[in-house]
Amino acid sequence: MIRGTRKRAAGVMVTLCLALSACTMSTDTASSNHDGTGPITIGFIGGMSGVFAPYEKPALDGAELAVKEINAAGGVDGRPLKLVTEDNKSDINESARAGQAILDDGAVASLVPVDLNYGGGAAQVIQGAGKIAMSVGGGSTQWAKFGPLVYNVGTTATSDGAAMAQFAHDKGIKDAYLMVDTISDFSQELCDGFKTRFTELGGRILGSDTFNNKDTSLGAQITRMKSAAPQPGIIANCSFPPGGALMVKQLRDAGIDSPLISSNGMDGDFWFKNSMPNLSGVYTVDWASVWGDDPAPGVNKLVKDLAKAQGSQPQNQFGVTGYIAVKAIVAAMQKAGSTDGDKVAAALNSFKREDVGIPLTFDKDFHMDRTREYRILQVVNGRPKFVTTVKTAGN
Amino acid sequence: MTQTLQYVVDTLSLGSLYALYSLGIAVVFGIARLINFAHGELIMIAGFTLLLLDGWPLPLRLAAACVAALIAAVLMERLAFRPVRGAKDDTLLITSFAVSFFLQNLFIVMFGALPQGTLLLPALGSSFNVFGVSIGKLDAATIMVTFLSLAALTLFLTRSSLGIQMRASAENFRMARCLGVPANRVIATAFAISGLLAAFGAVMMVTRTGLTSPVMGVTPVFAAFVANIIGGLGRLSGAVLGSYLLAGLTVAFQALLPVGPRSYRDAFVFGALLLVLVARPNGLLRAVATEQRV
Numbered sequence: 180m181i182r183g184t185r186k187r188a189a190g191v192m193v194t195l196c197l198a199l200s201a202c203t204m205s206t207d208t209a210s211s212n213h214d215g216t217g218p219i220t221i222g223f224i225g226g227m228s229g230v231f232a233p234y235e236k237p238a239l240d241g242a243e244l245a246v247k248e249i250n251a252a253g254g255v256d257g258r259p260l261k262l263v264t265e266d267n268k269s270d271i272n273e274s275a276r277a278g279q280a281i282l283d284d285g286a287v288a289s290l291v292p293v294d295l296n297y298g299g300g301a302a303q304v305i306q307g308a309g310k311i312a313m314s315v316g317g318g319s320t321q322w323a324k325f326g327p328l329v330y331n332v333g334t335t336a337t338s339d340g341a342a343m344a345q346f347a348h349d350k351g352i353k354d355a356y357l358m359v360d361t362i363s364d365f366s367q368e369l370c371d372g373f374k375t376r377f378t379e380l381g382g383r384i385l386g387s388d389t390f391n392n393k394d395t396s397l398g399a400q401i402t403r404m405k406s407a408a409p410q411p412g413i414i415a416n417c418s419f420p421p422g423g424a425l426m427v428k429q430l431r432d433a434g435i436d437s438p439l440i441s442s443n444g445m446d447g448d449f450w451f452k453n454s455m456p457n458l459s460g461v462y463t464v465d466w467a468s469v470w471g472d473d474p475a476p477g478v479n480k481l482v483k484d485l486a487k488a489q490g491s492q493p494q495n496q497f498g499v500t501g502y503i504a505v506k507a508i509v510a511a512m513q514k515a516g517s518t519d520g521d522k523v524a525a526a527l528n529s530f531k532r533e534d535v536g537i538p539l540t541f542d543k544d545f546h547m548d549r550t551r552e553y554r555i556l557q558v559v560n561g562r563p564k565f566v567t568t569v570k571t572a573g574n
Numbered sequence: 575m576t577q578t579l580q581y582v583v584d585t586l587s588l589g590s591l592y593a594l595y596s597l598g599i600a601v602v603f604g605i606a607r608l609i610n611f612a613h614g615e616l617i618m619i620a621g622f623t624l625l626l627l628d629g630w631p632l633p634l635r636l637a638a639a640c641v642a643a644l645i646a647a648v649l650m651e652r653l654a655f656r657p658v659r660g661a662k663d664d665t666l667l668i669t670s671f672a673v674s675f676f677l678q679n680l681f682i683v684m685f686g687a688l689p690q691g692t693l694l695l696p697a698l699g700s701s702f703n704v705f706g707v708s709i710g711k712l713d714a715a716t717i718m719v720t721f722l723s724l725a726a727l728t729l730f731l732t733r734s735s736l737g738i739q740m741r742a743s744a745e746n747f748r749m750a751r752c753l754g755v756p757a758n759r760v761i762a763t764a765f766a767i768s769g770l771l772a773a774f775g776a777v778m779m780v781t782r783t784g785l786t787s788p789v790m791g792v793t794p795v796f797a798a799f800v801a802n803i804i805g806g807l808g809r810l811s812g813a814v815l816g817s818y819l820l821a822g823l824t825v826a827f828q829a830l831l832p833v834g835p836r837s838y839r840d841a842f843v844f845g846a847l848l849l850v851l852v853a854r855p856n857g858l859l860r861a862v863a864t865e866q867r868v
Contacts (some may be wrong), residue, residue, distance in 0.1 A: 228678075228687035229789060236688065361837045389836045393793045395779060396591060398584030398713065399828040405708070406577050421689050425783045432699040432710065453628065454691035454784025494688075 218261040219254075219518060221246070221508060222281030222289030223501075224301045225315070229269025230362070230392060233420060233449065234293045234497045238315040239264065241501030242290055244488045245509075245536075255509055256516075262505075267292065267301070274300030282308050287518040290504045293333070293497070295319035296363045302329045309520040311527070313508055316466070316500035317443060319364040323547040328520050330527055330546040332504045332539060333466065334553075336365045339442040340372020340417070341571040342464045342553040347413045347440060348380040349569070356404060356411040356437075357387035358426060360418035369442050370417035376571070385411050392422030400426075401433045411437050419444030428455055438462060446556070447495030448563055461558040464569070466500065467537060468554050469493040472565040481536050499536060506535035576706045581829050587713035589821030590720035591782075593814045594775040595798035596805070597723065598768035600813035604744040605764040607663070609799065609807075611670040612650060614791025615677035616769050619646045620776035621786040622681065625692045632695070640773040647769025651762055659761075674791075681788035689787040694780050716778045723774055724814065727767065736763055744808070804847055806857030815858055823847065 223242050225235030246262045254260055263284040267273040274292070278301030281289045288311035292298030295318045302312035306328040314322055316333030323335055347355060355377055360366035374384055385408035388400045404411075414430070416423055416439045423445050430439070440462040447469075451458045467478045469485075469492070478499065485498045493499075510533060512518055514526035532538035532550065540550045553569045595617070602610045620643040627635045654673045658665055698712040731737040736759070742750040743760045751757055775794060780786060797820060802808075805816025820843070827842045835842070850858070 226687075228682050232687040233689065359837070361839075367837075387833060389833070389839070391840065395782060395793060396584075396588045398587055398710075399581060399825045402577060402580040402584055403829065405580075421783065421785050421787070424689075424691075424785060428699075428784050429782070432712065433701060433708070449688060450691060450785065452691060454693050456693065 216258070218259045219287060219512070220261045220263055220285045221505060222284065222286035222305075223262055223264045224267055224274075224277045224281055224289060224291050224298065225264075226269030226292065226297070227266045230419075230421075231269040231292055231294060231297060233447070233495065234317070234444075235269075235315065237494055237497040238290070238293070238501030238504070240489050240493070241485060241498035241503075242315075242505045243501075244485055244498075245502045245505035247488070248484075249505070249509055255512055260505075260509065267297070269297060271297050271300075274298060275304050277301050278304030278312075281305065282310070286310065288313065288508050288512075288520070288523065290315050290501065290508075293317040294363050294365055295322055295325070296365075299325065302326075306520075311508060311511075311520050311523050313504045315497065315504050317365065320368050320547075321364070323545045325546070328524050330507075330524075330541060332500050332507060333443075333547060334549070334551050335372075335547050336368035336442070337372030337375070338549070338571050339464055339553075340369040340374075340415070341376035342555075342569045343369075343415060343440045343442065343462075344373045344376035344380065344382065345569050345571060346462065346464065346555050346567075347377060348382060350413075352382070352412040352438075354383040354385050354408070354412045355415055356385050356408050356413075357415045358400065358417060359387060359389045360392050360422050361389050362392040362418075362422065365444075366417045366419075369444075370415055373415045373417070390418075390422065390426065392418060394422060394425070397426055397429045401429060401435070404430075404435065405433070410435065413437060414439045416441040416445065420450040424450035424454075427451070427458070427461060431455065431458075436460065440464070443496055446497075446563075448558075448561070449494045451558070452561060456561045458558050458561050462566075463556045463558075463563070465496050465554045465556055466551060467496045468556055468563075468565045469496055469498065470556075470563055470565065473554065474565070474568060475537065477534075478537060503536040503539060507533070507539055510535055579705075579707045581825055583707060583709055583713060585818065585822045585825045587710070587716050588825060589818035590717045591775070591778055592794075592797045592801050592817035592821055593720045594716075594723065594771055594778060595794040596801040596813040596817045597727070597810060598771035598775070599795070599798045599802050600805075600808060600810050601727070601764050601771070602768045603802065604808040604810070605740060605747075606651075606655065606659075606761050607808075608655060608666045608670065609802075610650075610655075610768065611667070611795055611799070612654075612673035612677065613768060613772060613798065614793075614795030615674050616643045616647050616650070616772035617776045617779065617791040617794055618677070618681065618786070618788060619643055620773040621780050621790055622685065624694055624776065624780050625690055625786045628692045635694075636777060639776060640770055643773035643776065644766050644769040647765040647772070648762055651765040655765075656758070656761075674795075678788045685788065687788060689785045689790075691784050692780060692786060693784065694777065698781055712778070712781055715781075719774055719778060720814075723771060724810070727810065730767075736760070740764065800844075800847065802857075804850055804857055806859035809857075809859050812857055812859040819850070819858070820847070 265277040267277040305312040314331035320335035322331040357370045359370045438460045485493045511523045511526035515522040528543045530541045555566045556563045557566045620639040623639040623642040701710045739755045801816035805812030823843045
């Protein structure tokens with residue numbers, strides 16, 4: 180009797196866990212796309228929890244808005260567009276499984292995670308099935324040459340790093356200190372890009388250090404920085420929250436007031452608005468400002484639409500990238516007149532500042548945007564604001 | 575020299591933080607022979623209490639975090655672990671994972687998966703100098719809270735009737751029960767203490783990071799688990815020793831490795847810890863017996 184009760188208790192516990200896990204992500208089952216008449220199914224793979232949720236959850240909001248708009252305008256050549264989703268929980272081991280699940284749902288193309296380490300497996304599975312995999316932006320430079328059917332609506336990490344360096348140089352900053360997060364190739368490439376460009380421009384690297392995004396204390400790194408460069412001209416924070424946010428807080432708590440510059444991984448105010456409400460002196464290099472002050476009126480309109488659709492201020496630019504990823508795939512399908520992966524890829528390769536919300540450029544050999552004009556945002560008294568734009572050589 | 579002392583302070587601070595986490599695991603293992611991986615979720619519950627009560631007077635906020643984690647720990651024992659008491663070790667372990675995943679997903683459903691910021695104890699966000707060594711007020715507070723917790727726990731275990739019953743249970747649970755020690759009360763007390771320690775850990779963690787999230791307990795519980803295994807599972811002194819060793823190795827490899835291999839710091843840390851286990855398979859201080867609990 181007791182044993183039976185225990186078994187039931189364990190059974191209930193396991194069922195509850197599974198039910199709750201399922202509740203965190205709804206997944207539709209798609210009908211076939213291959214007959215050329217039913218809905219066209221596009222997949223979305225992203226982490227709805229874990230370290231990449233701050234990017235991939237907003238990207239899903241953007242993708243959903245794009246699908247809604249496309250369907251409201253009559254769909255793709257008369258066929259409705261359908262989005263199926265798969266939560267990889269920001270778990271590197273879930274990547275390939277999520278890719279297969281999206282294919283099983285009948286997707287003819289799929290959006291995949293921002294980070295190559297965490298999304299590359301899914302992209303390979305989807306590409307292996309002859310379909311387009313489009314990362315919702317950011318991540319390693321290797322995305323650009325990951326295969327004939329893999330694309331990324333973002334820019335390369337090395338280019339982002341170069342833009343960070345260019346802005347620092349333009350501000351007259353002569354020396355810098357690098358803090359590299361070891362959690363992914365992206366962070367390393369970001370600081371490599373910064374270092375290369377900053378030294379090309381005559382800047383001096385005073386020192387560099389590593390940390391892990393999951394560290395809860397950076398005491399040893401701060402000790403090293405204080406002895407090597409007590410107040411560097413700028414600190415390149417090659418990371419993203421929570422680790423990147425922890426670094427900003429602990430540097431400021433330790434009395435290091437140097438400006439900090441990061442890539443779009445630190446975009447948004449969600450990581451500081453409550454814990455560091457008066458934060459200043461932090462810069463991010465982005466593709467769009469979601470604060471209503473982007474130099475492109477189209478972006479400001481898109482941000483407004485996103486805010487209306489989700490009922491709140493978009494937390495960072497990844498709502499925009501999720502939106503343009505869907506728009507890019509659909510524009511390419513229409514150009515190709517087909518959902519076939521190779522034909523859609525050929526159409527994507529012909530994109531020259533194609534207007535899909537923001538201008539997007541690809542070519543046959545490089546599947547990330549090398550022409551984008553970066554937005555520099557500055558946090559002043561706890562509020563991000565657009566400062567200027569920067570262009571780089573773009574690779 | 576000053577830099578070396580600075581690294582010692584960094585080690586003491588990080589080790590104290592780890593010790594707050596690992597003591598909670600050790601207290602429960604000592605009595606219930608259960609490695610409670612859901613201890614991280616007690617830290618998370620305390621963290622979310624601090625987040626949700628943002629703006630409340632500080633003493634109330636801190637007290638509420640302690641009460642929430644304590645109640646959650648007692649409920650966890652009553653609802654999840656008591657029904658499987660006496661089951662095999664792997665059943666207990668899987669139950670603790672199930673509780674952990676359940677609570678993480680419950681909080682994701684209720685509050686979302688994104689990290690949320692909160693400002694706690696901003697007065698600790700500065701440092702002072704002692705003989706040229708800069709000591710963060712938060713580092714000093716972490717070390718103090720850990721030592722006070724350890725002292726209070728030692729006093730409780732040696733001076734109070736319930737504490738002595740807990741020690742007796744930790745030595746020989748069957749014999750203690752035969753002599754009239756109430757099993758439910760002793761085990762519930764161990765969980766309650768672990769809840770309080772989780773709350774102290776959460777306060778120090780949230781002050782340090784400024785962030786809460788449903789998965790914020792995962793990294794601390796991993797560090798606590800490693801510290802307990804290295805120190806000697808179930809021994810409070812072992813948990814503390816393991817915590818400072820883990821912190822010492824982390825800081826030492828961070829400080830000494832050249833910039834390239836420094837990216838693989840954790841591989842060096844765990845490699846060194848593996849060597850410790852090869853030399854002392856039961857941990858630095860012998861792990862307590864792992865007999866079945868009835």
